[in-house]
Amino acid sequence: MSDLEHTPSPFVAGLPIGAELPLPPVAEWDIFPFEGDLRVRPLDRPVLPEPPRHGEDGPENCDQCNRADQEFLWTDEHWRLTGLREPSGLPAVVLLMPRGHHDLADLPAGRAAELGPMLQRVERALHALGGIARVHVDKLGDGAAHLHLWFSARPEGMLQLRGSYLSTWDDILPPIPVADWQANGRVIAAAMAAEGGTAHV
Ligand SMILES: [Zn+2]
Structure with missing residues (x-):
């Protein structure tokens, strides 16, 4: 260059x-x-x-491509949904990604057509927790090349958490108890699996 x-x-x-x-x-x-x-x-x-971002050199060195389905909350033939590695301050923060090593701009047409319905489906799954006012959806992509969309659940009534600082509040707030975090993951996985695919928790 x-x-x-x-x-x-x-x-x-x-x-x-x-x-x-x-x-x-x-x-x-x-x-x-x-x-x-x-x-x-x-x-x-x-x-x-x-x-280079993580995984920029291809799927061989991509952490997401190398993860087993059992490490995810839910998977199907083309998509996988994961939680974070440990609890954070919000009731739920999950990431949706295609099974294949694609970014948004090079997502195959079939996957791109599925993405809209998948966004709706994950949002509904987070609302299955109850007490969630809004689900924020973010596509950032600065850290990793494998497309991953963030879904963050804002608790009902917490108006200070509205808007673009929700992810900052997620870091500020004390992590929710591990048992709650695991239970929330099970609710989300079950809600996803109710429309197809496999829950792993
Ligand atoms: Zn990958």
């Missing part, structure tokens, strides 16, 4: 690298998890080329 291809894009060229930036208005909102004397972290210089 030539140096030319490592030149920052115009999107980066105009960023205030290293400058002091004011707190955004959202810092005053109820949903903002922090208070007190805060400062914005200065932006670092761009890193180009970016380091």
